[in-house]
Amino acid sequence: MLETAPLSDLLWTRGYTDPAWIRRFTTQGRELSPSRRVWRGPAPVRHLPRAETDLDALDLVTTDAGALKLADLFDAAQTDAFLVLHRGQIVYERYLHGADAHTPHFNASAAKSYLGLVAATLAHQGLLDRTAPACAYVPELAGTAFGDARVQDLLHMGTQVSYAGRHFDKAIEAQRYYAVIAPQLRPFGYCGPAGIREHLLTARATGAPGEEFRYENGNVEALAEVLRRTTGLSTSDLLSDLLWSKMGAEEDAYYILDGDGVEAACGGFSATARDVARLGEILRCGGAVGDRQVVPEEVAGTIAGGVPDGYPRRVRFPAAPPDSPATLSYHDLWWILNDPHGSCMASGIHGQRLFVSPGLDLVVVHFGSQVMSPAVPPVPLVQAFVKIGVHLNS
Template structure:
């Protein structure tokens, strides 16, 4: 008999308890499954100047520890801090090197959101159209019947297969559907991104709740493919990656049908992650090349009214918002950021002239606290500003 799939036997309690195992998965994605290249283009590399600061002994956290100690406890694989356009701090751990690629997990959602924002700005995509306008076969599903605007703000209130919605379990079922994790014995569920989306049914009107779910990003990615006629990998390369001056090609992992897994399976070097953040900090420009329209970048920190303004309650007076698949803390510095499981982060703070890129392999377990990365980033920001 097949063991029921519950929180008690999810991946973190069945052997996924060693950061080294997490790290293997984060750094070897191109070797363990099909991927699609994201071409870096033929142009020169964009080299950020360096102005090294030794931040290893900076006291952070509560209780205070040195930054070096914090990064060790957070299972950091690599971190880069850029201030005023210069790299001031860069460290690699556990054998990772500057030219090595690392999965960015749900940071990749923000790439999809950025592309969507650009196409909305151009009028190629319509925020008020339902997804089914672009992908008619998804009509009647929770994702097909809601607008692009709702999808971009995780406003789809759905369940899958009639099950009560449980975010961590549905994430694991999604990973099984697209081939990221081994499917349980006797598995009869969906076997692709599209089949997964087709099982979703609405349980409340869209826009009444913030429900963070991979399906929203996959739905927007499908709309992008339909309106442009190219793969997500080629679109990201054409619009951003090939114009960025990246060190290396990026790569999207693919589902069994050859569809990019848009919600969290993009890999790149740490410096290329930081380059993307620095381009956005500069209003979407690299030198005299305007890669992303300045008005699109300026809008990333403007969270519209509704549940997305309270996407991540913090217990403080100021919750963290969510806009076009970017997290917005409302810290007074115009900050917006991308986040991914196991410690993947890209934080852009235009008001502080700051970009922080972070790769990690910390455990996701009920028994292991999530490292307070954002709080430590704020302390690094305060130190550099001071």
């Protein structure tokens, strides 16, 4: 007999199956939810020089159906924006489906990595203690899975959690999180938490922190609350002060907000492809913007190789099949590719990627509105990025 999900869970397993609906969400977030800007600051825009290169004919990935080119990749990934920086120059830039260079696009979980960079910088400055429990900064979280975990555990997805006594299911909990922050996504009869902070208070530990990698949005939301209490700044102002206002951004970015006016830090961030590329260029250049050190060199230098003792050196990408080999590492909310080029990546659902490879002198930004379904095969974006980098360096 075919097993089915409990009726109570059916409302939470629908997912996003229509690219047009997804694209409305990824490109028009400010029209759908309250938002708060991440100010670009008063500094001049940092010009990105151009050296256009034709990559359209390049064979990127070989499959059973033949070699994939960029057009095939764009079609499969429902690509909205694609930008390649090589040695600080824009060599390729394309926008599709009505997007353009000034369209802020949903970054989804790639935003986790940006917050990780902020937290690592504050820790380097001595303003944040990685070894302290989160409840030392947010007393209300005491007794919860996140409050009793160390800041270091939150930065490495090192908690094991159950919400409101439910069996943990990553996909279902992600859908429930969307309902927490966006009333229009709540099913009829919803009676769950009305905001992010209330949601975090329902989390209970099902295992000791720091022993297992489990990718979960609550780690990032708890970390964001820690940072707000530490600095006295909103997440938007903090990101602006430490990064966005110092990198020569062209546009303001923005976060969507929950009903209490709290930023959805784990994924509710939108920005243009060019500005996300500028952020990636900071990492590629060891934390510097020109002759100014924006991110401490020690922080930038350890992103790709600084997984601390006690955390898995190799982890499985959340969307990968259970029987796939674990080929990635995870450090300070960044994915580490363990390749010969020192590459790291910020990654989000629907195909959002910021790929940084110092060894290839490469930064790639990909924004998509890809359907997430077991019936839709994964798109080999990373393999394509590496092939582009190798080609540009040949």
